Amino acid sequence: MSWSHFIYFAFGSLTLWSAGVVSLYRAKSTTAGKTLILAGVLLFSVFIAGLWIAQGHPPLRTIGETRLWYSFFIIIVGFATYLHWGYKWLMGYSTLVSAVFIFVNLLKPEIHTTNLMPALRSVWFVPHVTVYILSYAMLGAATIASFVALKELRSNQRLMPLIDNLVYIGFGFLMMGMLMGAIWAKEAWGDYWSWDPKEVWAFITATAYLIYIHSRLRGYPLKYILWLLPVAFILLMITWIGVNYLPAAQGSIHVY
Amino acid sequence: MVGEGKRKRTIAIEEAVVTAAVVSAGFALQFTLGSFDKAFLAFPVNIIALAAFGTLFFIKRGKFLSRLSSGSLSVILLTLILFSTLYMGLVPGNRVKLSWPFILIYLMTLINITAVISVHLKSFSKKSIPFLLNHFGVLILLYAAGLGSADKSRYFMRVNEGEVEWRADQSGFGARDALKELPIAISLKNFEIEEYPPKLAIIERATGEALPKGRPLLFPAELNNFAQIEGWSIKVDSLKYLPRYAPTAYVLVTSQGTNDTLRGWVSCGNHFQRHKTLDINENFCVAMTFPEPKAYSSDVIVYTRSGKERGGIVMVNSPLTVGSWKIYQHSYDTQKGRDSQWSRFELVYDPWFIPALIGIIMMIAGAITLFWKGGAR
Numbered sequence: 001m002s003w004s005h006f007i008y009f010a011f012g013s014l015t016l017w018s019a020g021v022v023s024l025y026r027a028k029s030t031t032a033g034k035t036l037i038l039a040g041v042l043l044f045s046v047f048i049a050g051l052w053i054a055q056g057h058p059p060l061r062t063i064g065e066t067r068l069w070y071s072f073f074i075i076i077v078g079f080a081t082y083l084h085w086g087y088k089w090l091m092g093y094s095t096l097v098s099a100v101f102i103f104v105n106l107l108k109p110e111i112h113t114t115n116l117m118p119a120l121r122s123v124w125f126v127p128h129v130t131v132y133i134l135s136y137a138m139l140g141a142a143t144i145a146s147f148v149a150l151k152e153l154r155s156n157q158r159l160m161p162l163i164d165n166l167v168y169i170g171f172g173f174l175m176m177g178m179l180m181g182a183i184w185a186k187e188a189w190g191d192y193w194s195w196d197p198k199e200v201w202a203f204i205t206a207t208a209y210l211i212y213i214h215s216r217l218r219g220y221p222l223k224y225i226l227w228l229l230p231v232a233f234i235l236l237m238i239t240w241i242g243v244n245y246l247p248a249a250q251g252s253i254h255v256y
Numbered sequence: 257m258v259g260e261g262k263r264k265r266t267i268a269i270e271e272a273v274v275t276a277a278v279v280s281a282g283f284a285l286q287f288t289l290g291s292f293d294k295a296f297l298a299f300p301v302n303i304i305a306l307a308a309f310g311t312l313f314f315i316k317r318g319k320f321l322s323r324l325s326s327g328s329l330s331v332i333l334l335t336l337i338l339f340s341t342l343y344m345g346l347v348p349g350n351r352v353k354l355s356w357p358f359i360l361i362y363l364m365t366l367i368n369i370t371a372v373i374s375v376h377l378k379s380f381s382k383k384s385i386p387f388l389l390n391h392f393g394v395l396i397l398l399y400a401a402g403l404g405s406a407d408k409s410r411y412f413m414r415v416n417e418g419e420v421e422w423r424a425d426q427s428g429f430g431a432r433d434a435l436k437e438l439p440i441a442i443s444l445k446n447f448e449i450e451e452y453p454p455k456l457a458i459i460e461r462a463t464g465e466a467l468p469k470g471r472p473l474l475f476p477a478e479l480n481n482f483a484q485i486e487g488w489s490i491k492v493d494s495l496k497y498l499p500r501y502a503p504t505a506y507v508l509v510t511s512q513g514t515n516d517t518l519r520g521w522v523s524c525g526n527h528f529q530r531h532k533t534l535d536i537n538e539n540f541c542v543a544m545t546f547p548e549p550k551a552y553s554s555d556v557i558v559y560t561r562s563g564k565e566r567g568g569i570v571m572v573n574s575p576l577t578v579g580s581w582k583i584y585q586h587s588y589d590t591q592k593g594r595d596s597q598w599s600r601f602e603l604v605y606d607p608w609f610i611p612a613l614i615g616i617i618m619m620i621a622g623a624i625t626l627f628w629k630g631g632a633r
Contacts, residue, residue: 084628115548117548119572162632175619179623187575188572204338204341207341214327214330214334215331218327
């Protein structure tokens, strides 16, 4: 098995996942959809296992190989979350993000030979990034819901359980990402936390969501605290994409 | 819950006033004394502080404890933390984390969390487990990584192959006069670099730019590997990579138009040998990149003054732990690369490592409960 076979497995899995998502939405029973998604996972794991055996070591040495794991884990964790919480849209989102990483691998074959530098060669690399991507999805959805909730504030508050749920799940993922990052940082250079610009912004983002969570527990008026969600999401976007452009971020270990 | 009335609001105002007073005191201290000196928190001060905070667990339920553990105070403190860290994230070269206001907010947060745990412990039930995992976890972590970090020290030690070294410096530059003898020594048996194969490319001789321009194709110089680049096909016919010598490849270059084949040695050179390119015509040549390190590792034995001895391999992302010391692979003689005669280590002494790890693990468990139970009430 080599990268030249990837295209068949990639399209096979993507077709199964997309069909699975469509079936979750259309069919009365979710059994067919779940089966299709699992079949896609199985097909994709055959490729990873094949690559692993052919190379004689786990495929975790090039940028392309890490992208391969993202496309795989996004589906696994997205599916697990769907099974537990029943959010079908999350399964659709996971398929979309997975497809993006798959297309990066297909369209930029040079990343298959771009070597991973020694510091990035760690078991924490892939889970550290994957849980963040899922947390962004949850918190993004909470932000959209917060706008709708703000509009409906006078008539009803039907969205509040959903919003709180999304924030808790998203925040749980965010914390896992930060904590795994902390363990990795300790293993790699002796500090859990070194206030690197990306770390500072991740901290800011987490604090903003903590303010939301604690304000909810205090029962502060919704017309104020619902605004925290869009603000926190802007901070999240700065952490994710914006940090690299900030003057305070020059020399960050997280610039890539 | 919404609008429970005046009582809650006046309490929040009291808390805001107290916090404002503490932060103002912080600014006053900052302007009179300058930044906070972290060394002040070193043992035994941090242990004494720990004991003082611990008394909060034994305070009876009442007005005092409920004020300290107040949720409004938590929101106020979190907001202050948000603004301090925003300043940290926006203003280059700031020293927020060692400023008095920030340190006082940090201490107030520790008190607030300790008090709220104390309240929850007094009415413990299975339901409080997720709460306790999150809050006890973060408390332990904030304590160990914050106040505990004053006990932490960090050194850099350069060890020659086949030698034992006790001396280290704190700057990382290895200045002779800054060397200090440590209670720990490293004997370096062997230093090793595993490399990715070097890559081959066709480059423009005048500019050094690789072809095709804008989307350069570099391929690994491995036996029988080949590539087609803009009308030429290149094949690696044989490889040589002896100790001390640079990697060298014998390549065949065939022009697809004329079918003419050119052959010769290409090498990236090293500290000992000049690099060598193979000219294809007056404009272009085949060149080799330096091999990139895949992993580098040191085979060591570590001795401590107290008589402990431990051997193992130290590499990036895989330190060696001896008591409260962790030994990290830091660097090597990059000029010589694979032939480096020495290895530099970073030694971190952190007696608070285990508590911090326990805090992190509790928080991970707490995060899983957040994910599993959600937030809908």
